[in-house]
Amino acid sequence: MRFSPFVERIAGQGVAAWDIHHAAFNAASQGEDIIILSVGDPDFATPSFITDAAVDALQAGDSHYTEIAGRPALREAVAARYSQTLDRPLTADNVIIVPGAQNALFISSLCLLQAGDEVLVLDPMYVTYEATLKASGATLVRVPCSAQSGFRLDPQLLAAAITPRTRAIFFSNPNNPTGVVLNPQELQAIADLAIAHDLWVVVDEVYESLVFDGEYHSLAALPGMARRCIVIGSLSKSHAMTGWRIGWLIAAPQMVTHAETLVLSMLYGLPGFVMEAATAAVLAHDQVTEGMREVYRRRRDLVVAGLSDCPGIRVQAPQAGMFVLVDVRGTGLSSLDFAWRLFREAGVSVLDAAAFGEPAQGFVRLSFTLGEERLVEACRRIVQFVANQPRAVNAASPAFS
Incomplete structure (x- = not known):
């Protein structure tokens, strides 16, 4: 007997990156004192009014099949919010509801790409992009955003990567893992291309x-992008709803119809009670996210301050998100060895950022999704671990310009 080669074909370094997180999770579940900074899962509960909406729906018998593209009230609420942020009118026909951003990426890949196509990705990129895009049969073309530039886009490199086979550009903004937010000039360069x-x-x-510094601008708001840009959103990070598995895809109605055909066979709709909770969350979007953003801003500042004076490593404050990239090349360890040894010797789990792309080689990614007391302790352990490494104090390599 044999398996289809599909899963082996899409597996890559990004999938293997999670090994250290799983090891840390297992150790913590067995009672070991492990501080897990290897995943972006908020440590606080979903706001109670959102949970109450789901409970009320369940108690009212909301446990049957639902509309394939999502409940109209939720799609309309999402459309109303994006009509404001994109400064153009959207309707429910521009929205399809899916189980999280990960599925939205997978759906976009299968709807837009095929074998023989090339898809440009800004590197470093989120670890599952590789598998998600390979599932279509397309070829990934990585456009490096170097550490020396602060992991910012070089439009000339992006332009040079385009060939007659190029079909699409995929990227996250704000970026995971770097926390970089593209500015209007960088977004316009992508739109022009x-x-x-x-x-x-x-x-x-x-x-x-979760943008801390400056104002967020969406590529989809630029002239000429309405028909060719797909926006993926989620409530996982903004509303502490990772386990609810709820997100969406914003696009031209023709793309939404195409995605609905795929979703019919993949998912056959989402739980109604989850969509009732999501509707409550979207309608109170700013009320919830303003508080979340301030919590993460304080945590970011705490971690950056806690690690900035440590000889041998360098850290840059992210503009957005819930992760910090730390340059560990000055320790004399590879980023993979650093991550595993930090876990085994200090009880702190972080991810080897090289799994996100070659430009992040020599960096580790740590999340600030825990309370301040645990983050302070994690920083203390990291500083002590680095101090124990037999490296020259002046060996730290320049991380950012």
Whole structure:
């Protein structure tokens, strides 16, 4: 007997990156004192009014099949919010509800790409993008955003990567793992290339509510992008709803109809009570996210301050999100060895950021999704671990310009 080669084909370094997180989770579940900073899962509960909406729906018998594209009230609420943020009218026909941003990415990949196509990705990128895009049979073309530039886009490199086979550009903004938020000039450069070469652009915006520095701008709001840009959103990070598995895809109605055909066979709708909770969350979006953003801003500042004076490592404050990239090249360890040894010797789990792309080689990604007391302890352990490494104090390599 044999298996289909599909799963082996899409597996890659991004999938293996989670090994250390699973090891840490297992150790913590057995009672070991492990501080898990290897996943972006908020440590606080979903706001009670959102949970109450789901409970009320369940108690009212909301446990049957639902509309394939999502409940109209939720789609309309999402459309109303994006009509404001994109400054153009949207309707429910522009929205399809799916189980989280991960499924939205997978759906976009299967709807837009096929074998022989090339898809450009800004590197480093979220670890599951590789598998998600390979599932379509398309070839990934990585456009590096170097550490020396602060992991910012180089439009000339993006333009040089385009070939007659290029079909789409996929990227996250704000970026995971770097926390970089693209500015209007960088977004316009992407839009200009997409229009000139007739490309699709898929933008993962799950962290757009958690921008700490400056104002967020969406690529989809730029002239000429309405018909070719797909925006992916989620409530996982902004509303502490990772386990609810609820997100959406914003696109032209023709793309939404195409996605609905795929979703019919993949999912056959979402739980109604989950969508009732999501509707309550979207209608109170700003009320919830303003508080979340301030919590994460304080945590970011705490972690950056706690690690900035540690010889041998360098850290840059992210503009958005819930992760910090730390340059560990000055320790004399590879980022993979650093991550595993930090876990085994200090009881702190972080991810080897090289799994996100070659530009992040020598960096680790840590989340600030725990309370301040645990974050202070994690920083103390990291500083002590680094101090124990037999490396030259002046060996730290420059991380950012």
